[in-house]
Amino acid sequence: MAVAAVQAATQAATQARNAPLRARAKGVPADLVTDADAQAEHAAATVIRAARPDDAIIGEEGTDDDGRGSRRWYLDGIDGTVAYANRHPGGWCSAVALVDDAGPLATAVEDSVGERYSAARGEGATGNGERLRIRTGRALHEAHVALFLRQDRLVLPGVRERGHRILDEAGLLRHAGPGTLELAWVAAGRLDAWIQPNTDPWDWHPGALLVTEAGGEARVVEGETRWHVAGPSSLVDALVELLT
Known part of the structure; x- marks a missing residue:
């Protein structure tokens, strides 16, 4: 479900980039938002609502669906809006996480160049299907x-x-x-x-x-x-x- 939702967000953000973009500052000049941020968030939320109508959904751009249990989805349709708005070829991603009372349960992140990362609690993390391991040994x-x-x-x-x-x-x-x-x-x-x-x-x-x-x-x-x-x-x- 997390992967399907993040794919929907990335697709919506990519399509919105073909149209003129209107960026505005949310608080400080370096914190931008575009209409595409809300569109991408809505695309991810639509996928989740269809499959998990009882789960809460909270998004950066205002999505706030009450749930009936402890499961909460956190959405960021476009993380890296400054890069997105300036049409950098990389530098932005879409992200989705499912959280319960014990913490993050499942996640998916997809960037603008097609790299996808996902994880589920107790099942490991992957990047483009390959197992991920952190780098160790450095002071x-x-x-x-x-x-x-x-x-x-x-x-x-x-x-x-x-x-x-x-x-x-x-x-x-x-x-x-x-x-x-x-x-x-x-x-x-x-x-x-x-x-x-x-x-x-x-x-x-x-x-x-x-x-x-x-x-x-x-x-x-x-x-x-x-x-x-x-x-x-x-x-x-x-x-x-x-x-x-």
């Missing part, structure tokens, strides 16, 4: 770490200071794409770790399950600002230490 000073800090995140309590700590200690900091896709790349061993403050659930849950099912850890650190950290346990521990 933090050697690691390629994905960190995303935007204007609205930098003003959160302690974020600027902790961002500088991470910059000082990590081998290489990268912002390689949308957060969900970067988490998929951690699961695939293309990045070593991922850290971000104040992550929305539709950005966190899809990639977090990919990482854990690929042998890593996805941890939420509560404090004056909530941080989300993913990667092998050794790097997660090292990054969390910088937050305290």
Whole structure:
């Protein structure tokens, strides 16, 4: 079901790109939204409603269907709208995650160049049908770490200071794409770790399950600002230490 929903979202987003795009800022200039974001979200929600009418559905662009149980779907029709709106050939994806009271249960992520990642709790993670495994064995000073800090995140309590700590200690900091896709790349061993403050659930849950099912850890650190950290346990521990 997650794969079918994410395919519908990606198809809707790809088709919408053939028409003129109207982008507008949601809060800060670097946080864009287009009509295609809602169209892609609606396409995924339609697939889920048809198959699972009792499940709750929550989407970034306003989908909010009440459910009758503990199962909740989180949708991001287009993660990486800045890249999408600027017609970059890559740099955006669609993401779907099913969550219950125990956490993420199933997920699917599909990017703009046709790579698809999926996972189910206890069943492992795959990328284009191949089993995913995180990369291990690197210390933090050697690691390629994905960190995303935007204007609205930098003003959160302690974020600027902790961002500088991470910059000082990590081998290489990268912002390689949308957060969900970067988490998929951690699961695939293309990045070593991922850290971000104040992550929305539709950005966190899809990639977090990919990482854990690929042998890593996805941890939420509560404090004056909530941080989300993913990667092998050794790097997660090292990054969390910088937050305290």
